[in-house]
Amino acid sequence: MADAVMAEDQKFCLREVLDTFKSCLSEDKEVLIDQYVAGWRGLVRFMNSLGTIFSFISKDAVSKIQIMVNHRNGENGVQYITVQSMVKYELDNGLVDITKRGSYPESGCRTLLRLHRALRWLELFLERLRTSAEDSKTSVMCSEAYNESLAKYHPWLIRKASNMAFCALPGRPTFFEVMNVGTPEQVVAMLGDALPLISEVYQVTEELYSKHDLLDLP
Numbered sequence: 001m002a003d004a005v006m007a008e009d010q011k012f013c014l015r016e017v018l019d020t021f022k023s024c025l026s027e028d029k030e031v032l033i034d035q036y037v038a039g040w041r042g043l044v045r046f047m048n049s050l051g052t053i054f055s056f057i058s059k060d061a062v063s064k065i066q067i068m069v070n071h072r073n074g075e076n077g078v079q080y081i082t083v084q085s086m087v088k089y090e091l092d093n094g095l096v097d098i099t100k101r102g103s104y105p106e107s108g109c110r111t112l113l114r115l116h117r118a119l120r121w122l123e124l125f126l127e128r129l130r131t132s133a134e135d136s137k138t139s140v141m142c143s144e145a146y147n148e149s150l151a152k153y154h155p156w157l158i159r160k161a162s163n164m165a166f167c168a169l170p171g172r173p174t175f176f177e178v179m180n181v182g183t184p185e186q187v188v189a190m191l192g193d194a195l196p197l198i199s200e201v202y203q204v205t206e207e208l209y210s211k212h213d214l215l216d217l218p
């Protein structure tokens, strides 16, 4: 019985993950890195539960998450509390490769930019899921969202592998079930609730990176 309760407690719930993203913005609209990273960690857990075909994506996401965690745990961790403070600290101290890869392949600015681009994919995918009909294909929604966002930054081989992996996504009903949020109507409501905040986190980061000319970091 205790085990059953435990298993129920530990069941994945996408609402909690998206709530983590919702808590990313501080009162003065700074993006909190711990919460941002926790959100991605939750999403990776969800993706892992969909099958090993997504391992190559998961591996890359985990390595980027780990780089950000290392910055937070490092001796200058306090400079990495928000994306705003990280950008200022790394730029002021010349810790970012601006035009070509060089001494700082693991800068926070570069690493977070990769996750930021993936956040745009997430936003587009969730919006499609929210407005989709019952018989819509998640693979098509995922692939369209990918082609409109991340794909332009990926070489041919990654694009090919990604689009092949998307074909393994379960149908919409199963996908909704794995999200463990409730009825399809509750899933749609939850997405409608979470999306504006995810969009805001994306917009705040996009404007910051644009202001400092960081959107094309190598």
Ligand SMILES: CCCCCCCC/C=C\CCCCCCCC(=O)N[C@@H](COP(=O)(O)O)[C@H](O)/C=C/CCCCCCCCCCCCC
Residues within 6 Å of the ligand: 014, 043, 044, 046, 047, 050, 054, 056, 057, 058, 060, 061, 114, 115, 117, 118, 121, 126, 129, 142, 146, 150, 153, 154, 158, 162, 169, 179, 218
């Ligand atoms: C109800 C909705 C639930 C959605 C659940 C989504 C779960 C997604 C979890 C994680 C997403 C992975 C984020 C991937 C970050 C990719 C960063 C990136 O662009 N990396 C490339 C460039 O890095 P550098 O070489 O410059 O360091 C790297 O080359 C990429 C390698 C792997 C392929 C990345 C493919 C990304 C596809 C994202 C869609 C995930 C689909 C999951 C399906 C649920």
